[in-house]
Amino acid sequence: MLDMRHMNSIRLDPEKLTVVVGAGATWHDIQNAIHPRFAVKAMQSTDIFTVGGSISVNAHGMDHQAGAVRNSIRSLRVLLADDRIETVSREQNPALFDLIVGGYGLFGIILSAELEVVPNSxxxxxxxxxxxxxxxxxxxxxxxxxxxxxxxxxxxxxxxxxxxxxxxxxxxxxxxxxxxxxxxxxxxxxxxxxxxxxxxxxxxxxxxxxxxxxxxxxxxxxxxxxxxxxxxxxxxxxxxxxxxxxxxxxxxxxxxxxxxxxxxxxxxxxxxxxxxxxxx
Ligand SMILES: Cc1cc2nc3c(=O)[nH]c(=O)nc-3n(C[C@H](O)[C@H](O)[C@H](O)COP(=O)(O)OP(=O)(O)OC[C@H]3O[C@@H](n4cnc5c(N)ncnc54)[C@H](O)[C@@H]3O)c2cc1C
Structure with missing residues (x-):
């Protein structure tokens, strides 16, 4: 059993419109860190969940235009069963990216994620x-x-x-x-x-x-x-x-x-x- 909740760092890049977050950060923590200028792009309809848990089920929420969490991911850092740490994205290791997102933790442990944020409209x-x-x-x-x-x-x-x-x-x-x-x-x-x-x-x-x-x-x-x-x-x-x-x-x-x-x-x-x- 891995408790990821202490891996909860949050770093906003207002120029790139992204946050780099530890997989244990919750949407609640992220909102508190990026309010009032920015908001989460895609998440569940409640804010209690971790980023890692949300990516692992490819959650969706109130923003029907943004769609599922997958659409807001720039890249992920994942720890694999053979101890390697890989960066995965749509361009880099795309097959592994597809398995990790919605993969219920079966293909690796998400350590951190670079996620798009949007203006707090x-x-x-x-x-x-x-x-x-x-x-x-x-x-x-x-x-x-x-x-x-x-x-x-x-x-x-x-x-x-x-x-x-x-x-x-x-x-x-x-x-x-x-x-x-x-x-x-x-x-x-x-x-x-x-x-x-x-x-x-x-x-x-x-x-x-x-x-x-x-x-x-x-x-x-x-x-x-x-x-x-x-x-x-x-x-x-x-x-x-x-x-x-x-x-x-x-x-x-x-x-x-x-x-x-x-x-x-x-x-x-x-x-x-x-x-x-x-x-x-
Ligand atoms: C009240 C309530 C409301 C909900 N609303 C919505 C909703 O609006 N939309 C929606 O899509 N879903 C919704 N859900 C479901 C929710 O998205 C999932 O239960 C989600 O997985 C919870 O995230 P968690 O952080 O609690 O993950 P956990 O329950 O801890 O983990 C879920 C899965 O992800 C894996 N996992 C967790 N962290 C990592 C990691 N770092 N790396 C790899 N694998 C990992 C776990 O092994 C497990 O298989 C809701 C659930 C509840 C209880």
Missing amino acids: IYWSERELIATRDLPAKLAKIIADPSIGLMYTHISTAPGSLLDEALIYTYRKTDEGGAERAPLKDVGSVKMRRLTVNLAKRSTAFRSFKWWAEKNLEHRFEACTVTRAQAMKDGEACLVSRNDPMHDSVPYLRNAMKNDTDILQEYFVPASNCCHSSSA
């Missing part, structure tokens, strides 16, 4: 409640719209609307306009969120409450962290910087309940099999 945070049957058409529109930088969807787990309703969260790029980015903050209301998550596991009434709260309450507490120099127009949407929605360490998912294990399941459904479009 300003986004308008928007959300929309839709019928799940309209999701494929909606996603096609979002993917075709280059101004949408980040996106994710939550589907109802509440009785009554189970899998029928969906909340789509989108982050639309907007002009910088003298924008000032607030320092990064950890997720708030942890105890309340943890209580809601844990009660929802046990009771359908709380699953209904959780979905109701997400539809009606949660957005009112969203931190709009970016202020602009010019006067904000009345009703202007909530502005955040790219690092804000990506800086989520899901502390509310941790709990002290004995004999209780959460299992993450992912289902990859082809759009054609997803659901019946309302226009069909």
Whole structure:
């Protein structure tokens, strides 16, 4: 068993738009090191994971344009079973690069990575409640719209609307306009969120409450962290910087309940099999 978490150095090169990081660095550490000018290009939707673990599963997240982590890798340093240390990239040792990325640690140990970073853009945070049957058409529109930088969807787990309703969260790029980015903050209301998550596991009434709260309450507490120099127009949407929605360490998912294990399941459904479009 190798614990890589102490190999967590982070070196930003603002000219090359890259970071060279130890494989044990987490996205959370990297965000703290490169905010407010830069942001991670590709990572999971939460920031707790190590770079090595993320490359080993070729993770993907909220930036549907950036795609999987592989697309942000310039090069990797890897330790092989015969003690050699090799640099691998699309150009250098490409066959080994292909095996290491998404290779679950079976082909070598990633020691460090050179990763592309992107500007910490300003986004308008928007959300929309839709019928799940309209999701494929909606996603096609979002993917075709280059101004949408980040996106994710939550589907109802509440009785009554189970899998029928969906909340789509989108982050639309907007002009910088003298924008000032607030320092990064950890997720708030942890105890309340943890209580809601844990009660929802046990009771359908709380699953209904959780979905109701997400539809009606949660957005009112969203931190709009970016202020602009010019006067904000009345009703202007909530502005955040790219690092804000990506800086989520899901502390509310941790709990002290004995004999209780959460299992993450992912289902990859082809759009054609997803659901019946309302226009069909
Ligand atoms: C709450 C939650 C949310 C998630 N969300 C997403 C998501 O949005 N998108 C997504 O794609 N995935 C998601 N995942 C899955 C996640 O990306 C993987 O579980 C990921 O591997 C976790 O990284 P880790 O640092 O914990 O790696 P570990 O669990 O420690 O390791 C994972 C694998 O990588 C190997 N490995 C780790 N470090 C190295 C190294 N330095 N060199 C070589 N091999 C190594 C390990 O041997 C193991 O096979 C989520 C998981 C959870 C629990």
